[in-house]
Amino acid sequence: MPPRVEYAITEEGFELKPVLISISMWGAKHKQKHTGIVMDIAACTTPVEVK
Template sequence: MKKELPLCPVETTLTLIGDKWKVLILRDLINGTKRFGELKKSIGSISQKVLTQQLRSMEEDGLVERKVYAEVPPRVEYSLTETGSSLKPILDSMCIWGEKYKEQING
């Protein structure tokens, strides 16, 4: 099933990662696989429900991979897919821009 995406490529990118939580999830997973609790702790003020929704959405979009281990209690790990990892240059650019902006504003 093909997903209906906007004609504008910038809008397409924003559709996939425009939510502030998704960008923070990507930021955390760029450095490697994380468990749900690690993501929640790192992101901070996100609720468990919202984090679950965002991860599911990113999984459906092919950005995040979820791996469940047959253990008791079950262990679930999240990592970026190849497509998700391809967003690294965008996140790097956002980081550089954010640093420069903070320097400019804070003198």
């Protein structure tokens, strides 16, 4: 069994959260068009405004 590794996100990494959420929303929009599958991102606690 590999050793346990813990990860702590840096402040810079945390700043990427809105970017990653926006990309996820874009993917969900386009995937739904083609396959009918909807991604659930309701667990996100950070408001995202896509312009």
